[in-house]
Amino acid sequence: MRSKKNFILLCVLVIICMLPNLLLVLVGEDSVVGTLTKKVVYLALGLAIIIFPLSFLKPKWYGWLVFLLSPFLLFELYNVYTFKAPSSEEAVASVFFTNYGEASELLDGGIITILSLIIAIVFIFFLTYFMSKDYKLSKKVRVRILAFSLLIFAGLYARNYMMASKLNDNFSETVGMANYSLRVQLRKIYPTDVLMKTNGAYTGLQKRKNYIENVKNFKFNAVKNDSLREQEIYVLVIGETARKHNFSLYGYQRNTTPNLDTIANIIPFNNVNSNANLTSLSIPFMLTRATPENASVKFEEPAVITPFKEVGFKTYWLTNVPSGIGSVFGFYSGLADEYKNTSVSLDALNYDEGLIPQLEKVLKDNTSRKKFIVLHTLGSHFRYNYRYPKEFEKFTPNLAKGLSIENSTDIANKDKIINSYDNSILYTDHILSEFIAQLKAQSAISYLYYISDHGENLYDDSANKLMHAYINPTKYEIEIPLFVWNSKQYKEQYHYKIENLLSHTSKRVQTINTFHTLLDLANIVYPNQNLKKSFSSTKFDTLSKTTFYRTDKTLLKIK
Structure with missing residues (x-):
């Protein structure tokens, strides 16, 4: 008993x-x-x-x-x-x-x-x-x-x-x-x-605390090269797993970006390479002065948020990506004045539209007229069929929710995989157009800079590769979308920067150009600034070659 x-x-x-x-x-x-x-x-x-x-x-x-x-x-x-x-x-x-x-x-x-x-x-x-x-x-x-x-x-x-x-x-x-x-x-x-x-x-x-402690005394000694009284709002949108080949903005036969195709003042760049095919490796090349040849800089210097703060901007990091606190995302987001994470799980129905009210809240923040905002979207991260709500199931048949990973990756389902991926791009187009509409309503001097961290394989050729992070990357992992939208007020104030952007739309651009271009577009300067890396500058190096940082941390030269 x-x-x-x-x-x-x-x-x-x-x-x-x-x-x-x-x-x-x-x-x-x-x-x-x-x-x-x-x-x-x-x-x-x-x-x-x-x-x-x-x-x-x-x-x-x-x-x-x-x-x-x-x-x-x-x-x-x-x-x-x-x-x-x-x-x-x-x-x-x-x-x-x-x-x-x-x-x-x-x-x-x-x-x-x-x-x-x-x-x-x-x-x-x-x-x-x-x-x-x-x-x-x-x-x-x-x-x-x-x-x-x-x-x-x-x-x-x-x-x-x-x-x-x-x-x-x-x-x-x-x-x-x-x-x-x-x-x-x-x-x-x-x-x-x-x-x-x-x-x-x-x-x-502990790692984030140590990082912030290590870089807290680092100074770019940045200054704003003007003293505008108008409201300035500059936004960086980091996309996830978006490849340029499936954007109608870049000539894809399907109409996956109907909004971006028609919004005025969008400048797409046609020859953009990611310097890494893994998010945790790629984003430091965007947000810091690190390069594949000098990758350690990502932990030795603060991210682009810091020079914006040095010149008086209030900074925000809004994300829908679940990421480790001790990751580079945790490090860099910890530098921002305000932080909000709307994510639930990579494998749950959690859409990027949750960032829209968060951005609205930030735009209504009247504690500062100068804002720099990072928006990190979930974009087209695998599982593609979990990245968009039902009303964006335009391309069918697509993968059903709840499918096993075997079915989600089986080459026999290639058409469904591509349809689901294209639906995620269609939804990304909607989200980006909403961000732009919110900025446009502010009547501020503003830009929105969109770039994806890396691309994706979709069983494109005889190699039969899916997803990304291969040691030997394909062009589908490397070639990514990048565009800059500017407000009417920005164009009036910085027309010469817009002219420079337009002159470089077909030139080779890399992930590592983002840090330098974001600051240059905001007219922020600092000692020993390398304007050869800013494609909004007349000094931009149009002959630069891409060095790719493999997942095993070796270097690959891309012609």
């Missing part, structure tokens, strides 16, 4: 631990649970993780472990219920590592929420307290638990490896993608998700 009581208490603890995973299966919009098969696999992996400690821990100790993790369990339940997706690293940091204001903003349910959390923690405490100290599982049961857990892990990794082998050139790339896939999967299942994200948030905050 006593053994049965202990067994029931243990089963209740296991079920409690499974609640975040069960809730995600029931209400989640994340693609990790998009189909019945994926739900079953997800729950099996969750169960394997949760019961694995019972292969070596006594149930009593297991109960105390569950109790210690109970704040994380309840936090994860709250996130899944509220956002229909697993928690993010930033959400973890807000609750467990930052100030009360940020935590209370996230957990805004009031006294009922707080009481529910307390009751749940007390309930877990008493479940463990009433379990017998000497109760233990038989050796046979523990061996079965271990075998089940290892079998699930091995099967999942084997599947990841087989999928990666279809998309990569060599063994190291295959293993790297398989390992990455496993990390992504573990970051979506309680309790490994909150433990990994807690560790990431803690170490990330």
